[in-house]
Amino acid sequence: MTVLWLKALHVFFMVAWFAGIFYLPRLFVYHAQTDEPAVKAQFKIMERRLWFFITPFAILTAVFGIWLxxxxGTSWLKVSGWLHAKLTLVAALYVYHFYLYRLVKQFANDTNTHSARFYRIINEVPVLVLLAVVILAVVKPF
Structure with a gap:
């Protein structure tokens, strides 16, 4: 497989993963705002399904990134400071991804303690990280 195919697949799975990472906290916002039991039950299903749907994309993003x-090679890795910064941010995104799972479980167990405002704020975090990752990967500032 050529490097360009690997890059294309890496970017594709990253975009698919981020679509879910952007949408899941938005579901949390609406879930935290409702008091209707039937609506809450529907959100629980949607949140669980979405998290499990995007998790393979997160895994495949890593697989193709590591393959690249x-x-x-390791000599290239050693001198690519921008990549070290990118990998640090990506590691934080995986922590965020699993934190979202923790929140899915809290909603599923009816133990959510956060407000809709909290979920609006954490919905913006991956946008900023994505901006930084794209700048690092494209511009390679160091």
Missing amino acids: IGIY
């Missing part, structure tokens, strides 16, 4: 690093 392997192809470029």
